[in-house]
Amino acid sequence: MTANWTRVVLAGSWITLMLIYLLGDVLRIFAGHFESGKLGDRPAPGWMWTLIAAIMLVPIAMILTTLLTPEPPLRWLTISVSIALAIFNLAGMPYKGFFDNLLIVFSLGINAFIIWTVWTWETAET
Structure with missing residues (x-):
């Protein structure tokens, strides 16, 4: 995967994570x-x-x-932020609704994917 494509995949993953959090908040309101x-x-x-x-x-x-952000600092920043968000989400479990717990588990999978993508990023920028 090229460096630019990796960045697009990572940005899309952060968007996905943000939308999962938002969906959980909206469903929590509607569920009472x-x-x-x-x-x-x-x-x-x-x-x-x-x-x-x-x-x-x-x-x-x-x-x-x-x-x-340039590649070398982006790798460590991304890993650190993903781990911090995962710990933050795990600390709040279990949630009242099954849907909320399902969304958090899915978001943990997205965090793991983000970390894996950055960890296996082989193409150095020139």
């Missing part, structure tokens, strides 16, 4: 597993919503980062 202003059973302070927004921006930022 979400109460406005709360995280779980507790009221959430304002700073918590900012933190959640920052976490959700990570895969979005990685789309552009994948396309613009």
Whole structure:
């Protein structure tokens, strides 16, 4: 796979991951597993919503980062971010709905695919 094609595959993988997270959030609302202003059973302070927004921006930022960052630092950044997101998602399991757990397992598979793609990336840029 060429370096540019690998970047496209990685960017597409980050888009997929972002959409899985979004789908889970939307389904949680429609399933009634979400109460406005709360995280779980507790009221959430304002700073918590900012933190959640920052976490959700990570895969979005990685789309552009994948396309613009030179290969050597991109490899380690991608692996680090994928592992961090996987740990973050595992820490929240199990979720209330089966659909949510299914989406998280699928997102972990996407994280593994991203790591594998970067780890096996053989074409150096010139």
